[in-house]
Amino acid sequence: GPHQLPCDILPNDPTPVCEWKDPEMLRDLLDLELGDSSEPHEKLLQLCRDVARFSVKTNHPRFFNQLFAGLDHHALVGRFLSDSLNTSQYTYEVGPVFVLMEEVVLTKLRAVIGWNSGDGIFCPGGSISTMYAMNLARYRAFPEVKVRGLWSLPRLALFTSQECHYSVKKSACFLGIGLENVQLVDGIFPFMVSATSGSTVFGAFDPLDEIADVCQKYQLWFHVDAAWGGSVLLSKKHRHLMTGIDRADSVAWNPHKMMMAGLQCSAFLLKDTSNLLKLCHSANATYLFQQDKFYDISYDTGDKSIQCGRKVDCLKLWLMWKARGTRGMEERVDRAFAYTRYLMDEMKKREGFQLLLEPQFVNICFWYIPPSLRGQQGQEGYEEKLSKVAPIVKERMIKKGSMMVSYQPRGSQVNFFRMVVINPQITREDLDFFLDEIESLASDL
């Protein structure tokens, strides 16, 4: 079996995953209003207890609802330490340790990709990483955009897949490119391809080498959104899913997902060595980036960012990595794959669980066909009835607090569950429970 991490030996938490209250009731329970006077200490403690009680326990081993889960205790200490030291990443002057540390962590992540040089930045989430990539791609193709705006450029287009994260669309809107120029329209200038390593719903990996060939031929910026899938690079056994990643121009990788660094921890990584990140984003504010400082001002990295103040997101990842080593991180990834395999095998032994496709990653997408619908596939009204199963089961599990898992429709495919297995505290017992519980919650449907 997969390597047992220390946290495996902790007993699973008997508390519920959530204690559901509808918004009106929760508002009444919480006493959220802010008044003129200070509250006494005992009251503040009670408020904190209430906040914790009614919050979803995302670190619970039966929380399968998002692409983040679990809690690494070293990363958590790193967050407490960052919070207490309360500084910004923009200059060496106020963040000496963190400027150096960010560079070490980014260098390490680049090395895992297969780059021995380059650039990068921690930014507030994977969507902002997509925006960085799009802006750099545009700037490399047409540096005059920074001063003259898009009006001076031919109409631009970018290519991506149907399964890309919605941040590609958001970015195109935000950067003034427009939704209709995501995907190809005739007569416009293509400047970028955004591929996905680990799509949000299916956990699918685009064929990077083939896409790289096209990008190379047409000189397109090759961005890889590996926010979710990037962690497979840590695994010798599974990194083949991202063969060709070293040919990308930029990579987004969120260690707050599978690596459990804690929200937010999003690395945007660049192959570029021509200082593009700074050239594209700098505003040269003299009050912050004085040119006559007594130290080497190349350590004032803040002007690479689209932000001004930027919180410290490297320390939690760094401390966790120190505590586990690359091998410990690799084991975590391999374990997640192994447990996904286990769950899939168990699913196939049971009636009613129908996979949409064989998982490449740790996402398992499946319909649960309740007793009354079995054997009726193809009959009139089947899809309509099936589409109602996941929402009902989800409502029941949340109200019971037993577990949480996501569902969604996708194109012509009606509502199906997306199970993700990442938390290293998950045991086989939790996975067996997951299957039992789905069956139990849908037994009358």
Add this chain to the structure above:
Amino acid sequence: GPHQLPCDILPNDPTPVCEWKDPEMLRDLLDLELGDSSEPHEKLLQLCRDVARFSVKTNHPRFFNQLFAGLDHHALVGRFLSDSLNTSQYTYEVGPVFVLMEEVVLTKLRAVIGWNSGDGIFCPGGSISTMYAMNLARYRAFPEVKVRGLWSLPRLALFTSQECHYSVKKSACFLGIGLENVQLVDGIFPFMVSATSGSTVFGAFDPLDEIADVCQKYQLWFHVDAAWGGSVLLSKKHRHLMTGIDRADSVAWNPHKMMMAGLQCSAFLLKDTSNLLKLCHSANATYLFQQDKFYDISYDTGDKSIQCGRKVDCLKLWLMWKARGTRGMEERVDRAFAYTRYLMDEMKKREGFQLLLEPQFVNICFWYIPPSLRGQQGQEGYEEKLSKVAPIVKERMIKKGSMMVSYQPRGSQVNFFRMVVINPQITREDLDFFLDEIESLASDL
């Protein structure tokens, strides 16, 4: 004298503000490299101690270097609690408490502005708030920009002042508008004015009522960057500086600055009640924002954001506000003004301190004229010599670790110091020390 906050009675920390090491030396001292194996517990503790030791003590009462300072212990607890609960703000499902809490806090901030309805979002820093404002302004004027991009629009221009924060420029570049369209060029379509309440260097306040008149006349989006100055709204005595703020379309206000909520805590506030924030930014991802949920999906606020995952930034502010009450926050603002006044009065009693202008806020901008330059103003080489004073004094104070304060040039004005007084732990002794220390560090210049 100003009201004494409880933290005033704490003795000032005798530790240095910083322990300066140049980058090469610090890299050697820190053992930052990440390896294959895990490090033992004792080693990890030592690494944490080193991180803390060589980090700048931004909560030290003699740290005057940035527009953030100090540490509110309730806000810090709020941060620890947010970290531990590790969730994202995007749906009620995974962030029930924080979705409601964010709305309460934003409503409170809007009420302070003078709005009894509206919208808003916590976002990663003031620069991103500027981008939100610009994107909304553009969208309100030309909703087709979201689908068709900037090519379908007339050339746009926006107005701002020389003293605006550099994020206005960064935003114009990032959104595809271009630097040359910040400020007016003939023949283009103006869509927005960005005014500043509390400019970064001088702490200056634009006349909001007059600007609002112009915006109203020409139907321009009126954004107020109050990232730094917004906190004066909490003070009955000083809020006149922002008379007219209720006429703005949007306001950026960073409680991580003067209110000491901790980095990052940035509110972007909107007067709009037509759901513009969502209309402008939504991508309608079905995997996250399912339409057939069992609860009121208007509580899934995530599609208003340009981010996907969004960390919880409201809890620290909320808990601090509960602990101090609006009156406690007001006292903090009034105290900062009073101490600024004290420092300015003391400065005027001493030879060598030359104010650039009378402060409106808690920024004091001044040259220190060292003994050898006194009485030489107007002589050849004076400005050149004066420009070197601040960098030398800064280097000396950092290497000594006695205090930290910022300096910068500004247009034709050579390097001057910008002192900011915000930390409620600052005592008159600290301010006297500040003046003594400048004199002492520059005594041979």
